[in-house]
Amino acid sequence: xxxxxxxxxLRRHKVATLxxxxxxxxxxxxxxxxxxxVATRIVHLxxxxxxxxxxxxxxxxxxxLGQNAAQINANIAADLDTLRHVAGVRDAxxxxxxxxxxxxxxxIARLKLEPDQKTHAQLITFYAADEHAIDTLGxxxxxxxxxxxxxxxxxxxxxxxxxxxxxVTRSLADKLFPDGSALGKTVYLPDGPTAIFGIxxxxxxxxxxxxxxxxxxxxxxxxxxDPAGIEYLVxxxxxxxxxxxxxxxxxxxxxxDARIIDQKQDVVTxxxxxxxxxxxxxxxxxxxxxxxxLLLLATAGGIVGLSSFWVGQRRRQIGIRRSLxxxxxxxxxxxxxxxxxxxxxxxxxxxxxxFLANLGLMQLYELPRIPLYAPLLGALVLWLxxxxxxxxPARSAARVPPVxxxxxx
Numbered sequence: 001x002x003x004x005x006x007x008x009x010l011r012r013h014k015v016a017t018l019x020x021x022x023x024x025x026x027x028x029x030x031x032x033x034x035x036x037x038v039a040t041r042i043v044h045l046x047x048x049x050x051x052x053x054x055x056x057x058x059x060x061x062x063x064x065l066g067q068n069a070a071q072i073n074a075n076i077a078a079d080l081d082t083l084r085h086v087a088g089v090r091d092a093x094x095x096x097x098x099x100x101x102x103x104x105x106x107x108i109a110r111l112k113l114e115p116d117q118k119t120h121a122q123l124i125t126f127y128a129a130d131e132h133a134i135d136t137l138g139x140x141x142x143x144x145x146x147x148x149x150x151x152x153x154x155x156x157x158x159x160x161x162x163x164x165x166x167x168v169t170r171s172l173a174d175k176l177f178p179d180g181s182a183l184g185k186t187v188y189l190p191d192g193p194t195a196i197f198g199i200x201x202x203x204x205x206x207x208x209x210x211x212x213x214x215x216x217x218x219x220x221x222x223x224x225x226d227p228a229g230i231e232y233l234v235x236x237x238x239x240x241x242x243x244x245x246x247x248x249x250x251x252x253x254x255x256x257d258a259r260i261i262d263q264k265q266d267v268v269t270x271x272x273x274x275x276x277x278x279x280x281x282x283x284x285x286x287x288x289x290x291x292x293x294l295l296l297l298a299t300a301g302g303i304v305g306l307s308s309f310w311v312g313q314r315r316r317q318i319g320i321r322r323s324l325x326x327x328x329x330x331x332x333x334x335x336x337x338x339x340x341x342x343x344x345x346x347x348x349x350x351x352x353x354x355f356l357a358n359l360g361l362m363q364l365y366e367l368p369r370i371p372l373y374a375p376l377l378g379a380l381v382l383w384l385x386x387x388x389x390x391x392x393p394a395r396s397a398a399r400v401p402p403v404x405x406x407x408x409x
Contacts, residue, residue, distance in 0.1 A: 016306055016309070020306055021342060021345045021346040021349065022346070022349075023302050023346065024342070024343050024346025024347065024349075024350060024382055025346045025347075025350035026295075026350065027295045027296065027299045027350065027382065028346065028347055028354060028375060028378045028382060029354040029356075030291070030292075030295060030357075031295055031378050031381075032354040032358075032374045033354060033357050033358055033367075033370065034288040034291055035292060035374060036371075036374055037284065037285075037367065038292075040367065041281045041285040044208070044281050045278050045282060045285070048202075049099035049100060049203070050099075050137075050139060050201065050202040051139070051203070051270065053270040053271060053274065054239050054270075055138070055235050055236045055238070055239060055241075056137070056233060056234070056269065056270040057234055057236070057241055057245055057267065058231055058232065058234070058268050058273065059248065059252075059261065060229060060231050060265075060267070061230050061231065061260075061261055062228065062259060062266070063229055063230075063258060064257075064258055064259065064260060067227065067258060073154045073223060073225055075256060076225070077223075078255060079232065079252060079255065079256075082252060082255050083232060083234055083251070084132075086248050086251050087244075087247060088244035089236060089237070089244060090135070090136075090237050091132050091234075091235050092136055092234045092235065093129060093130050093132040093133045093136050093232075093233055094128070094223060094224065094233075095128045095133070095231055096127070096226060096230070097128075097231070098233055098273075099203070099205065099273075100204065100206065100208055100274060101231075101273070102206060103206065103207055104206070106226075107126065107206050108125055108126075109123075109124055109125075109126055109189055109190060110122065110123055110189075111123075111124050111176070111188065112187065113176060113187060113188070115188050117188070122175060124172060124216045124218050125205035125206060125216065125217050125218075126166075126218040126219070126220050127203075127218075127219055128220055128223065129167075129222070130149070130221065130223065131148060131149055131152070133147075134146055135235070137203070137233065137235070138235065139200045139201065139203060141167075141199070141200055142170060142201050143183055143199045144167070144184075144197050144198030144199050145197055145198050147219075147221040151164055151165070151221045152222065152223055153221065153222050154223045154225055155222050155223070155224060155225065156224075157224075160191040160192070161189060162189065162191040162193075162194065163189075163221045163222065164194065164195065165196065165197035166187075166189075166197065166221070167199070167200055167218065168182070168198075168218045169199070169200055169201070169202050169203050169215055169216065171202065171216060172215070172218065173196065182196050182199060183196055183198070183199060203217045203219075204217070208277045208278065208281075229260075249261065249263060249267065296381070296382075296385060299382070299385065300386075300389040301389075303339065303343075303390055304389045304390070304392065307339065307389070307390045307394065308393045308396075328399065329398070332395065334394075336390060336394060338390075339386045339387065339390040340387070342386070343382055344383075346382070347379040347382060347383070350379075351379070354370060354375045358370040
């Protein structure tokens with residue numbers, strides 16, 4: 001098929017052609033970046049905490065006023081012993097935080113390789129933990145050892161933290177010691193030196209957007225004595241946690257009335273924690289998906305409308321071509337080729353706009369550079385959409401008998 005007649009025909013309808021080209025270009029530019037946002041959000045939503053989320057729930061335990069550190073320490077020890085003996089509970093421990101819990105001032109520390117290190121110390125997130133923490137969270141200890149009961153120290157919010165050793169994630173170990181020799185090495189917390197007792201495969205920090213501390217997490221052997229309250233993490237044997245949660249709350253209340261627990265707000269499963277933490281990401285992904293769908297529908301509607309208009313304008317031309325021997329297939333191919341050229345012009349302009357828009361978004365938001373396949377995939381979708389949109393009007397034109405087409409002109 002010769003392209004010159006098609007190009008000549010398009011020149012006669014410059015405004016309409018230009019409008020469709022611009023619509024396709026804007027659709028590709030917006031949809032490519034919107035889908036990039038959706039993809040990054042989906043990756044973010046599916047980021048694993050490395051814990052056994054399906055069997056974990058959290059009890060936020062508040063203390064009644066008037067308790068000193070010794071009383072809080074005794075209550076925590078007794079509570080944990082009670083929780084571990086509840087039917088359906090596999091293990092439990094107390095901490096000042098947990099994955100996706102959100103920011104608090106007592107979850108971030110700086111770790112140095114030398115006591116007088118002049119360069120910036122490594123920023124990490126940490127959890128107070130005991131010898132039951134690894135099993136409760138469902139973590140994998142890849143090397144080294146777990147904490148011993150005699151290594152667990154009771155510390156308050158203002159106490160110094162200088163444990164004999166810590167357990168770090170593999171990513172933190174590799175960051176500190178790229179040669180792979182982290183196990184047993186001495187590192188320095190703000191309050192003094194400590195050794196690396198063990199290395200776990202991974203563990204997400206309390207922040208969903210952890211930035212500079214992404215994956216750099218440590219377990220510190222400590223029982224955190226916060227007068228405001230503590231969090232109990234409980235691992236169950238079954239995913240049916242409702243009866244176990246009810247049994248644990250009953251056991252805690254029967255053991256002591258020194259606590260305050262709101263069953264509706266202070267008891268959450270890790271599935272609920274994940275849903276709450278990523279609620280905004282899910283909403284953004286849904287909104288961007290809807291925007292992409294509406295843009296594609298609008299573009300398809302524009303192509304259908306323009307094609308139908310042009311078919312009506314060219315009925316005599318179609319009739320003459322049919323009378324000169326053009327088949328229905330020739331007419332169909334003509335309109336499909338014409339549409340392909342229009343969409344290709346929009347795709348070329350849209351790809352440029354997509355990359356320019358991405359550069360702007362990278363400056364404003366934490367977005368990665370748009371990969372080359374994103375506009376290519378968008379182009380394929382638009383080409384296919386254009387061909388499907390023009391098929392109806394083109395098929396209608398191809399089925400008009402030559403005599404009827406000439407007479408109706």
